[in-house]
Amino acid sequence: MGEMKRIGILTSGGDCAGLNAIIRAVVCRAAGGYGWKVMGIRQATQGLMSDPPQIMTLEPDKVDHLLTMGGTILGTTNKGDPFAFPMPDGTVRDRSEDIIAGYRQLGLDAIIGIGGDGSLAILRRIAQQGDLNLVAIPKTIDNDIGITENSIGFDTAVNIATEALDRLHFTAASHSRVMILEVMGRDAGHIAISAGIAGGADVVLIPEIAYTLENVCQQIQERQSQGKNYCLIVVSEAVCTPDGETVTNTNALGQCRLGGIGEHLADQISACIGAETRVTVLGHTQRGGIPSPLDRLTASAFGVAAVELIAEGLYDRMVTWQNRQVVSVPIAEAISYYRAVDPNGTLVKTARGLGICLGD
Known part of the structure; x- marks a missing residue:
C-alpha cells in the first residue's frame, strides 16, 4: 500500500448536496484502498484554528451511509476570513498561522479542501504561506468555476x-x-x-x-x-x-x-x-436534500481523483470535469477563470x- 499517510479533509463555504458523497469517496479510497488515516476537520478552517484542532476520524465503515445524505457531516462556514478574523472584542486578527499550526499539530501529510472560488482562494493562500500540501475539489450550486464543466451541488x-x-x-x-x-x-x-x-x-x-x-x-x-x-x-x-x-x-x-x-x-x-x-x-x-445521481457520481469521481493526486505527490491542484473525464489543473488557474452564462x-x-x- 506504500507509505502510511495522514490526510485531512474539510468543507468550506456554503453547503450543497454532494459534499458527504465526496467525503465518503475520499475515505473509501484513502483509508480503504491505501490504508491511510483520514481526519475530518470540523467547521472548515475554524476547526484548525482551535487548540486542539476539532476533528473526527473517518473510517470506511462509518461513511457508507453518506452517499445520499445532504449537507456535510463536517460542518462548514462562509464567514470569518482567516486573514481578518473577527474577535469577540470587535477587533479583527490574522489567524492564518493558527490554521497552519493546526495542520502541523495533526501531523498531516496533505489536506483536501472542498469549496467554491472564494474558499479555495483563501485555502490556497494559507497553503502557500505555510507550505502545506493542498488538493482542491470544486463545489458550488452556481456552477461558476469556469475551468470545470460540473461543480458539486449544481445538478x-x-x-x-x-x-x-x-x-x-x-x-x-x-x-x-x-x-x-x-x-x-x-x-x-x-x-x-x-x-x-x-x-x-x-x-x-x-x-x-x-x-x-x-x-x-x-x-x-x-x-x-x-x-x-x-x-x-x-x-x-x-x-x-x-x-x-x-x-x-x-x-x-x-x-x-x-x-x-x-x-x-x-x-x-x-x-x-x-x-x-x-x-x-x-x-x-x-442547497439541501438528497443529491442527484449526477452529483453523487461526480462527487465520487472527484473524491477518488483527489486521493490519487496525493498518492502521486501532486499538490496545489484542483480536480475538474472536462470532456467526460476527471483531470486536474493548478488551483490558481482554476479559480482565476470565472464562468458566467455566455x-x-x-x-x-x-x-x-x-x-x-x-x-x-
Whole structure:
C-alpha cells in the first residue's frame, strides 16, 4: 500500500448536496484502498484554528451511509476570513498561522479542501504561506468555476428548481396567474437558464442579459392573445431591477443578502398589465436534500481523483470535469477563470430557439 499517510479533509463555504458523497469517496479510497488515516476537520478552517484542532476520524465503515445524505457531516462556514478574523472584542486578527499550526499539530501529510472560488482562494493562500500540501475539489450550486464543466451541488439545485416549475405549471394554469420562481445565483444565471429550459418556463431573466419590463409584459400578453392564460417566469436572485438596482434585504443582524427581485417584478408586472402574479422563492431548498445521481457520481469521481493526486505527490491542484473525464489543473488557474452564462452560448441559443423570452 506504500507509505502510511495522514490526510485531512474539510468543507468550506456554503453547503450543497454532494459534499458527504465526496467525503465518503475520499475515505473509501484513502483509508480503504491505501490504508491511510483520514481526519475530518470540523467547521472548515475554524476547526484548525482551535487548540486542539476539532476533528473526527473517518473510517470506511462509518461513511457508507453518506452517499445520499445532504449537507456535510463536517460542518462548514462562509464567514470569518482567516486573514481578518473577527474577535469577540470587535477587533479583527490574522489567524492564518493558527490554521497552519493546526495542520502541523495533526501531523498531516496533505489536506483536501472542498469549496467554491472564494474558499479555495483563501485555502490556497494559507497553503502557500505555510507550505502545506493542498488538493482542491470544486463545489458550488452556481456552477461558476469556469475551468470545470460540473461543480458539486449544481445538478441537484437545477433538479429542485425544475421540479418547482413542474409543480407551478398546474397551479398557474388553474388560476390564470403569472407565477414567478426566484432561484439562487450569486452572480451567474446558470441555475435559472438551465431550470427554465428543463421546466418549460416562458420567461427567464439572468444577470448576464439586460432586460426591460416592457419585453417581459409583452411576452405575457402575447401568450394571452394565443389563449394561454398563464405564464411562468424564472428569475435569478442576482438580477437587478430594470433601473439597474440590486435588490437585497437586511436581517436583524445587519447582514445584507440578495433576494427580493421576484416580489419587485411581481409588483411591476401587476401594475403594468394588471396580471395576477404570485412569487415562489426557493432559497436554501436548492442547497439541501438528497443529491442527484449526477452529483453523487461526480462527487465520487472527484473524491477518488483527489486521493490519487496525493498518492502521486501532486499538490496545489484542483480536480475538474472536462470532456467526460476527471483531470486536474493548478488551483490558481482554476479559480482565476470565472464562468458566467455566455449570452451567445448553447443554453441561451436553445432558450431563444424554444421561444423563451430573456427580456431583451
